[in-house]
Amino acid sequence: METNTDIKSSELLKQIAEELYINNLELNKQRKRIQEVLFQVAEIIFSIDQKFKIVVFNSSAEIAFNISKENAIGRHVDEIINLISHKNTQPIKAVDYAFLKKDEVKKNFGDPIIVKKESDEEAYYKLNFNNILINPETKECVISLSDITDEIELDRKKDEFISIASHELKTPVTIIKTNLWMFEHTLNMELTKSQKRLLWETDEGIKRLSKIVSNLLDISRIEQGRLVIEKKKVNINQLIEEITTSYKEIVKKKKLKLIYEKVNLKEVFTDRDKIVEILDNLISNSIKYTKRGHIRIKLFSGRKEVKIAVSDTGPGIAKKDYPRLFQKFGRGNAGLKQQVLGASTGLGLYISKRMIEELGGKIGFASEIGKGSTFWFTIPKLYTN
Amino acid sequence: MTKLIDRYEQAILLITHEQEKIVGKDVAMRMTSLVHNLSVKGDKVQIVGDPKVVLNDLVNQYASLFGKASVEVSKQAIEKLGQNLKTDEIPENLK
Numbered sequence: 001m002e003t004n005t006d007i008k009s010s011e012l013l014k015q016i017a018e019e020l021y022i023n024n025l026e027l028n029k030q031r032k033r034i035q036e037v038l039f040q041v042a043e044i045i046f047s048i049d050q051k052f053k054i055v056v057f058n059s060s061a062e063i064a065f066n067i068s069k070e071n072a073i074g075r076h077v078d079e080i081i082n083l084i085s086h087k088n089t090q091p092i093k094a095v096d097y098a099f100l101k102k103d104e105v106k107k108n109f110g111d112p113i114i115v116k117k118e119s120d121e122e123a124y125y126k127l128n129f130n131n132i133l134i135n136p137e138t139k140e141c142v143i144s145l146s147d148i149t150d151e152i153e154l155d156r157k158k159d160e161f162i163s164i165a166s167h168e169l170k171t172p173v174t175i176i177k178t179n180l181w182m183f184e185h186t187l188n189m190e191l192t193k194s195q196k197r198l199l200w201e202t203d204e205g206i207k208r209l210s211k212i213v214s215n216l217l218d219i220s221r222i223e224q225g226r227l228v229i230e231k232k233k234v235n236i237n238q239l240i241e242e243i244t245t246s247y248k249e250i251v252k253k254k255k256l257k258l259i260y261e262k263v264n265l266k267e268v269f270t271d272r273d274k275i276v277e278i279l280d281n282l283i284s285n286s287i288k289y290t291k292r293g294h295i296r297i298k299l300f301s302g303r304k305e306v307k308i309a310v311s312d313t314g315p316g317i318a319k320k321d322y323p324r325l326f327q328k329f330g331r332g333n334a335g336l337k338q339q340v341l342g343a344s345t346g347l348g349l350y351i352s353k354r355m356i357e358e359l360g361g362k363i364g365f366a367s368e369i370g371k372g373s374t375f376w377f378t379i380p381k382l383y384t385n
Numbered sequence: 386m387t388k389l390i391d392r393y394e395q396a397i398l399l400i401t402h403e404q405e406k407i408v409g410k411d412v413a414m415r416m417t418s419l420v421h422n423l424s425v426k427g428d429k430v431q432i433v434g435d436p437k438v439v440l441n442d443l444v445n446q447y448a449s450l451f452g453k454a455s456v457e458v459s460k461q462a463i464e465k466l467g468q469n470l471k472t473d474e475i476p477e478n479l480k
Contacts (some may be wrong), residue, residue, distance in 0.1 A: 014450060021451035025458065367480045 044125070044145040048077045052094050055140060064117070064145070086114035086124060086152075098141040101129050114148065124152040157225045167217035175208050175287040180206060217279075220326070222354045230360055231382075232266040234275065236306060239298055243279050250287060257294035258283075265301050268380040274355045278363075279308065281348035282375045286312035293372070302381070305361065309376035316369040325365070326353045352377070392470055393436035394442035396463045397443060401425055404455065406446060430450035448478070451474050 021315040038045055039059045047056035057072040065072070065080055072080055077094045085092045087110035097105045097113070106113065112129040125145035132140045180203060191199065221227045244260050251258045279297075286295045293313025317325065329346040349363075356363045360380045365371035387395075403412040417425045420442045422433040431437050447455040460479055462469065472480070 014452075017450045018452035018454070021407060023452050025454055028407050 005180070008109055013243065037284060044147075045142065046077070046081070047142045048073070049099060050095060050099070050139055050260040052077050052098065054080065056142070061145075072334070073113040075249065077303050081120035083115040084118055084191050085129070086116060086323050087111045091118065092127075094141075094143075097127070097129055098143070099139060099214070101304070102129075102358070105129075115145070116150070122149065123147065124149045125368055132216050132246075159220060162216050163220035163224070165212050166220060169209075169213045170217065171174055173206065177206050177210060205345040208220055215351060218351045218355075222351065227358055228276065229271045230373060231269050231271050234270050234272045236265055237262050239272065239275060240279065240299065243276065243283060246282060247287065251295070254287065254290075256287065256292070257285075263299045263301050265306065267270045268306055268379060270379050274359060275379065278355055278377060279310070281352045282310040282377075285348060285375070286310055286314065286327050287313040290372075293316075302378075304365070307376055307378045309368075309374050311372060311374040314373040315370055317373055318369065319367070326363070349375075387469070389474070390423040390432065390436055392466065393432060393440055394468060397423065397425065397430050397432070398428060398439055399462040399465055400440075400443060400459045401467075403458055407455075407458065408451070411452075416446050416450070417443065437474060437476055441478055444476065444478050463467055 038056070041058065041183070042060055043058075044061045044064050045056065045058040046054055046061045049055050054072050054075055056079055057067075059069075060071070062069055067080055076097075081094070083092045084090065092109060092113075092115055096108070107254045109115075109127075115127045117123055117124050119124075124147070126148050127143065127145055129141055129143045132142060134140055155222050180199075184199065184203075218227075240260055240262075247258055260328045283295065290312045291314070295313075296311045298311070300309070328351050329348045353363050356377045356379070361378040363375070363377040365373055365375045391442040399416055408416070414425070417423060420439065423439045423443060435468055442469070444456060444459045447459065456478060463475075463479060
């Protein structure tokens, strides 16, 4: 015979069951919504388990890899999805990225990770992945591929234009520069103050134009993989001293201090011209943006590498500008305003980064608004070829 | 048009599958096994006696534990059958 307690317990259990049912119903609805979104999006999305077997495969993936979801699920991802890295044209298998740390993968395949389908060399995708912990023992990796073929094509056309334009500009700029020099050095008459001023401005202008053309030429060499690295023994201390001497005039004019702190260092085996160009970019940037105070160049000698840091007491860089600093044409807002005062193509840091990478080093920065910025780079400490 | 018994079997399968998504396979199978004159194994349905009564019992079985929400889920599940079940063939609790 049922007691009152039994009845109450059974009612309570029924109430719990009903509530659980309603909660599960809501979860099921949400899951349906998410699935709908997942299958409607233009991005190719698939997910794999720890055995690299496909567990999710959306409609875009079905179209792109010409296989139905039903046939794809349960199969090893590399049987269906064959990609090639755009950076090194090597196949990129799931084992190369799934369940690994993003930084590790980006180091090997670039940032962003751009891939092509093995079967279709004309389509480019940006590969993204997220490792998800389903429960303490189970992980899944969700991979998305966004079609960036149009962006890549546009970038290629832009590079082509830069390459042609810079080559076409090089000759006339050299002619103007040479003729101007000849004019200044062969003129047999005394110039008035305003004529001297005009000549100086023309000279400065052509120097800036020449720097822009040289930057653009660097860019096209880098983009086309034609950047030549010529390593030889370099005395870094001496090199920095030479560069700082060339800035003495401008620093004096701006009432700034240019400080260089030397350290004992043996000659390093690296590309002298590239180091000059990188340092030139960093120091000229610092001078350009610093209104008062100083620019300090510090040399650190580590066990495996040499670190050179250029610090200034400039305005600092806003956090929102950080991501585009080392991008092509990617200067911060201050740089845009600065354009009126001097040549600023927004290419210097990009070129520096690419050159440093070619030399086997790293480049980075730290900045604080109102206090200044420090840009640094490292070069491997090689003493022999 | 399919046979009436087949249409009832289809309705039972649709309801069972829809309930499975919410309560899980094990609970759904247990609930179905409690319905008199009904056996569901995978996609095979066996009905003994009046299928309309069995369908009605199945819906009530879920409702007895999970309440009205489960009835709504069952109603939605058989909507996929469209006009295959005539109004008088549908049990009262699913109308």
